[in-house]
Amino acid sequence: MNFLNLEYFLAVAKELNITKAANELNVSQQALSKHILNLEREMNLILFERNKQLELTEAGSCFVTYAKQILALKSQMLTQMSDIIERKDSNIRIGITQARSSVYLPHLLSRFCRTFPEAKVHLTEDASDVLFDNLQDDKLDLVIGIEPHDRVNFISTPLCIEDYAIMVIPEVLHRCLSPEEIQELQTRPKEVTIETFRKCPFVCFDRTLRIGRIFQDSCKEIGFKPDIIIESKSMNTLIYLCALGLGVTVCPRVYLEIAKRQSNIFRAIQVFPVTNMPMTTKIVLTIQRDRYTSHLVREFIRIANEEFQFSQNQLHTGTEIYARRSDNEKTHGKQKNIRF
Secondary structure, eight states, X not given: OOHHHHHHHHHHHHHSOHHHHHHHHTSOHHHHHHHHHHHHHHHTSOOEEESXXXXXXXXXXXXXXXXXXXXXXXXXXXXXXXXXXXXXOOEEEEEEOHHHHHHHHHHHHHHHHHHOTTOEEEEEEOOHHHHHHHHHTTSOSEEEESOXXXXXXXXXXXXXXXXXXXXXXXXXXXXXXXXXXXXXXXXXGXXXXXXXXXXXXXXXXXXXXXXXXXXXXXXXXXTOOOEEEEEESOHHHHHHHHHTTSOBEEEEHHHHHHHHHHOGGGGGOEEEEOOSSOOEEEEEEEEETTSOOOHHHHHHHHHHHHHHHHHHHXXXXXXXXXXXXXXXXXXXXXXXXXXX
């Protein structure tokens, strides 16, 4: 048995089709079939039922679990050996959702790559569920995003809290609210509730998304039915639609701060707290529990903790997010770190 046999077996087990698996592995069907047969002879087991469509036998299903564990141990061994001999072609595989990637990674990666110029960063931008599956399958070293449901196989450390806010431009307010209502809004912004905007159209997250469900369920709990005219899965799209005057939206403040840096069109957006239905998302950095974590990954986690703490401080004090420190300024205060 060798590692190549295991990799080929898992590809066939995933696709349950020799042709698709061969194309994915970039090998011939004949060569792939030979590897599977050799593995079955060595194990003295039938791993696949060869009917009209391949199916895993009971032994094959069991072997999938062990093959994944063996390859994961191989990967950890190579990573640790790489650390020991201090190779200069170190790799780090980071998973993050696309919307958060554009907000959180530019300055973080800039500092990390300046500190470790030998590092090769591999980014995967996808849905959270896909990212956690990839982390479990040893295709990623870490994931930045929401907390995983699986607390047994993963360990997370907090990075920041995304506070949501009501966003709207003055044009929409003047179009939908009376002068008295606008005056009340401007003089007592901290007393604003979501119902204040009951006469306004809303552009919201699609209900199939977690945050979309949270918003609409929260509205339902307080007996408020927003006039939703557009639903979208894109954070950037919602903020842009809001800036163009299509309606009110509810988004994390940090995304608006970044958008303001990119275009003056977003500077007209006014922000109000969501007082009667507070919405927040805890952002964490997640790794696999009981997996060897390389020196490079540990250093990335350290830098991430420092950068996120600094950025949160800037946001809470009203300073533009990710305003940069001078080169000689040092970070003070204790940092939260994952213990390995």
